[in-house]
Amino acid sequence: MKHSYLDRYSNLNSPIHRADPRLKILVALFFVLSILLTNSGNLLEFALYGLIIASLVIISRIPPLFILKRSLMIIPFIVLISLFLLFDRTGLSAEYSGKVLFRGIVIKSYLAIVMLTLLSSTSTFPSLLQGLQRLKISKVFILLLSFMYRYIFILVDEAMRITRGKRSREFGAGKWRQIKSTASLIGILFIRTYERGERVYSAMCSRGFDGTIRTLNTIRLRMAEILVGFALVTIIILVKIFTHSHAL
Amino acid sequence: MHIPDGFLDPKTTLLCYGISAGWIAIALKRTKGRLGEKTVPLMGVMGAFIFAAQMFNFPIAGGTSGHLLGGFLAALLLGVWEGSTVMAAVVLIQCLVFQDGGLLALGANLLNIAILGAISGLWIVKLSLLRNPSKKLFLLACGAGAWLSVVIPAAACAGELGLSGIAPWKTTLVAMTGIHALIGVVEAIITILIIAVIKKIRPDLLRMSSDKA
Numbered sequence: 017m018k019h020s021y022l023d024r025y026s027n028l029n030s031p032i033h034r035a036d037p038r039l040k041i042l043v044a045l046f047f048v049l050s051i052l053l054t055n056s057g058n059l060l061e062f063a064l065y066g067l068i069i070a071s072l073v074i075i076s077r078i079p080p081l082f083i084l085k086r087s088l089m090i091i092p093f094i095v096l097i098s099l100f101l102l103f104d105r106t107g108l109s110a111e112y113s114g115k116v117l118f119r120g121i122v123i124k125s126y127l128a129i130v131m132l133t134l135l136s137s138t139s140t141f142p143s144l145l146q147g148l149q150r151l152k153i154s155k156v157f158i159l160l161l162s163f164m165y166r167y168i169f170i171l172v173d174e175a176m177r178i179t180r181g182k183r184s185r186e187f188g189a190g191k192w193r194q195i196k197s198t199a200s201l202i203g204i205l206f207i208r209t210y211e212r213g214e215r216v217y218s219a220m221c222s223r224g225f226d227g228t229i230r231t232l233n234t235i236r237l238r239m240a241e242i243l244v245g246f247a248l249v250t251i252i253i254l255v256k257i258f259t260h261s262h263a264l
Numbered sequence: 265m266h267i268p269d270g271f272l273d274p275k276t277t278l279l280c281y282g283i284s285a286g287w288i289a290i291a292l293k294r295t296k297g298r299l300g301e302k303t304v305p306l307m308g309v310m311g312a313f314i315f316a317a318q319m320f321n322f323p324i325a326g327g328t329s330g331h332l333l334g335g336f337l338a339a340l341l342l343g344v345w346e347g348s349t350v351m352a353a354v355v356l357i358q359c360l361v362f363q364d365g366g367l368l369a370l371g372a373n374l375l376n377i378a379i380l381g382a383i384s385g386l387w388i389v390k391l392s393l394l395r396n397p398s399k400k401l402f403l404l405a406c407g408a409g410a411w412l413s414v415v416i417p418a419a420a421c422a423g424e425l426g427l428s429g430i431a432p433w434k435t436t437l438v439a440m441t442g443i444h445a446l447i448g449v450v451e452a453i454i455t456i457l458i459i460a461v462i463k464k465i466r467p468d469l470l471r472m473s474s475d476k477a
Binding site: 093126157165175200201202206207 | 295341
C-alpha cells in the first residue's frame with residue numbers, strides 16, 4: 017500500500033490518542049468555534065490559543081513538522097481571498113482595515129486547521145466514527161462511512177495500478193488520447209466497483225447481514241478524561257474573558 | 265473549493281449546517297425506503313469509487329492537470345438522493361481524514377459540494393430523457409449537467425463568503441464562477457467520456473439510475 021500516510025500517526029500512544037473520541041470531537045468543535053469568534057484585531061487572544069494548541073501538539077507526540085506540512089493546505093484559499101481583498105473592498109466591515117481583517121482570517125484558519133490535523137492524527141477513523149455514532153449521527157450514515165473507508169484503500173490501490181500501467185503503455189501519446197484513455201479507465205473502474213459492490217452485498221447476505229453491523233463497544237468515557245476536557249474548555253473560556261478586558 | 269475554517273461567520277456556518285443536515289436526513293430516509301439495506305454496501309463502495317476516480321489526473325493546457333470532482337457522476341449513476349448522500353460521506357472523510365475543508369465549515373462544504381454538486385446538473389438530463397434523446401443529445405445533456413455541477417457550487421461558495429462579510433459579493437462571484445466555468449468544461453469532457461464508456465459496456469447501470477431519478 018502506498019497510502020500509509022493516511023492514518024500515519026493515529027496509532028501512536030499518548031493521552032490524547034487514548035481519549036474518548038466523543039470528547040475529542042466536542043472539545044475540537046468548541047475550540048474552533050472560539051477561534052472563529054475572536055475579533056480579528058485581538059492578537060493576544062490568538063497568541064494564547066496558539067500556545068494551547070502548541071502544547072496539545074507536544075502532548076500528542078506527533079512530529080510538529082508533519083503538522084506544519086499538513087497545515088499548509090489552506091494556502092491556496094488564502095491566496096484566493098487576498099486576491100479578492102486586493103481588487104475590491106466595498107461592503108467589508110468598516111471596523112477594521114482590510115489588512116487587519118485579512119491577517120485575522122489567516123490566523124483563524126491556520127489555528128483551526130492545526131486543530132483539525134491534531135484531531136484526525138490522534139484518532140483512528142473507526143474510533144472517530146464510533147464517536148460520531150455516540151453523538152447521535154444517523155446509524156445508516158455511519159455504516160455508509162465505514163464501508164467507504166474500508167474500500168477506499170482497495171480502490172485507490174487499484175486506481176494507482178491502473179495509472180501506472182497506462183503511463184508505461186502510452187509513453188509520449190498525445191494529450192487527447194491520454195484524456196480519452198484515462199476516462200475510459202475510470203468508466204471501467206466504475207463498472208468493476210459496481211459489480212464488486214453487488215458481490216460484497218451478496219457475500220454479506222449469505223453471512224446473515226440484516227442491515228445492522230454489531231461491533232464491540234470499545235470506547236468508554238473515563239472520569240479523568242471528562243475533567244481534562246472540562247479543564248480545557250474552561251481555559252479557553254478564561255482566555256476569552258481575560259483577553260477581552262486586555263485587548264491589544 | 266473546500267472552504268477552511270475561519271472564512272465563514274457564525275450565522276453562515278449555522279445556516280449551512282442546518283440546510284445540509286436537513287437534506288441529508290431526508291436523503292437517508294428516502295434511500296432507506298427505496299432499496300432497503302442493499303443500498304448501504306453499494307453506496308459505500310461507490311463512495312470509495314468517487315475517491316479513487318479523483319486520483320486520476322488529466323493533462324490540461326500548459327503542464328497543469330485536473331481531476332474529476334464527481335458530484336454529477338454520482339447523482340447520475342445512483343440517483344439524486346443516493347448521489348448526494350455518497351458525496352456527503354466523501355466530503356466528511358475529506359474533512360476528518362485529509363483536513364480538506366474545516367470542521368465548522370463542514371456544513372457549507374456539504375451544501376456546496378455534496379448537495380448542490382449532486383442536484384444542480386441532473387435536471388438537464390432528466391429533461392432530455394423526456395424527449396427520448398439520441399445518444400449524442402444524451403451525452404451533451406450529461407456534459408451540460410456536469411458543467412453546472414461545478415459552476416453552481418462555486419457560485420454558492422462565493423455567496424457564502426459574501427454573506428460572511430469576508431469578501432465582496434460581486435468580485436467573488438465573478439471570479440469564482442469565472443474560474444470554475446473553465447474547470448467545469450474539463451469536468452464536462454471527462455464526464456461525457458466516462459459515461460460513453462459505461463453506456464457501451466453496461467448500459468443497464470445508466471438506465472437504472474435514470475428510471476429512479
